[in-house]
Amino acid sequence: MTSNSIKVVCSNCNLRELCMPVGLSAEQMERIDEIVATRRKIKRGSALFRNGETFTSLYAIRTGFFKTSIATEDGRDQVTGFQMAGEIIGLDGIVNDRHSCDAIALEDAEVCVMPYSSLEDLSREVTALQHHVHKVMSREIVREHGVMLLLGSMRAEERLAAFLLNLVQRLHARGFSQHELILRMTREEIGSYLGLKLETVSRTFSKFAEENIIEVKQRHVRILDTDKLQGLINTQACSA
């Protein structure tokens, strides 16, 4: 047995609204409880799955924080996303039956293992689940569009501002502060995600702090002026 045998059930999980469809009947809810085969604990720094591994399951994050990244032959790698509790991870594996990125825990984490075949079977019967799966995938596509916009057309300050706002917004949706957050990733990982070098990330943090937009103390960030931060985005560079 992978872990202790406390019955795992979505129906009384507090993250239910985040990773499962809403408005289900009791009967449907019961069916959905069957999807989560097991839970799995991942130590900080180790992988939930790696590029090339056979795809079997999607994972719903219960606790902890992950990054996903892809690597090139010559050693560069690109962080493609940061995932937190309630989010689904592993969608990249469906198309070729193997994962095409690494998922690394940035802090000790626990995930619900949802075997993809069960998910397929059940979503043929529970329409709400079928639609939910589609939505989750579509959401990921739309998110990535946003990242492309960020990487393709924003300058460093805009990128970091967008990044911070996105993080607090997601944390806030999980009941955390709108103004305070702890970064679970290094400057280098932030930089990789944003297409910047770690020095640039650090400098930009310092600049924001100087302008009293945020307070930074290592990984602890307090947002002092959300509006100003928001204003940095969509402000066509320096000119004009």
Next chain:
Amino acid sequence: MTSNSIKVVCSNCNLRELCMPVGLSAEQMERIDEIVATRRKIKRGSALFRNGETFTSLYAIRTGFFKTSIATEDGRDQVTGFQMAGEIIGLDGIVNDRHSCDAIALEDAEVCVMPYSSLEDLSREVTALQHHVHKVMSREIVREHGVMLLLGSMRAEERLAAFLLNLVQRLHARGFSQHELILRMTREEIGSYLGLKLETVSRTFSKFAEENIIEVKQRHVRILDTDKLQGLINTQACSA
């Protein structure tokens, strides 16, 4: 009636293997034929759908060439992809019941309209279709990971090389030459997709031509040395 009334059927469409699952029984094939409600012709320069419009259908491209792009309030925009015959477009709309990008025809085009509700209904009954839809979405997610890598960590030459190789590879899969292609988009659109300015795209084309890697004559490109082009990617910049 939108167009002439020649019966639209996937079962004898030559793009079937590209946009539909393979290995179906005759009976399943017949069911799938029902999905395509109508076809729709799009003139060059006009939109298949636009950001904000209500999402109703996915579209399979029969002929023609599209770009998708998103815009910021301040007028910048980012091309998020180029799509050709056999590819599916519109997945961005599922999550919020509205489209979140524009899809513009870069040449006169025709698409098969697949109402999303029919697709959902039928994929509950035809497992292969269900799986196919998931794969199409997963493939898009993985493609976007690749674009993130490109935008986040490659230099101009690598980006353009990767772009050209990706295009010919997809064209080749459709029976076109491996070495020759006609660009359906402007330098500016290429630049937007690659996170570069049009001048940089132009200069990089010229550089490739000077090095006898390609021949460029406006939008007509002939690839003289695929290996060299491939070699440009994953070659950590100038140093070393």
Next chain:
DNA sequence: ACGCGTCCTTGATGTACATCAAGAACCCAT
């Protein structure tokens, strides 16, 4: 064939970010 608008090319200059480098702060294990 002509003219006009769009698209493309090429050069000169500017700048945002990368790179190189050194030291400081923090974290954790002993």
Next chain:
DNA sequence: ATGGGTTCTTGATGTACATCAAGGACGCGT
């Protein structure tokens, strides 16, 4: 508490690409 490794900050310098600018080629409609 101590020391060593990792992470972060900050400065000096370099560079890839952007910006500005002008001319040229192409394509389309009349």
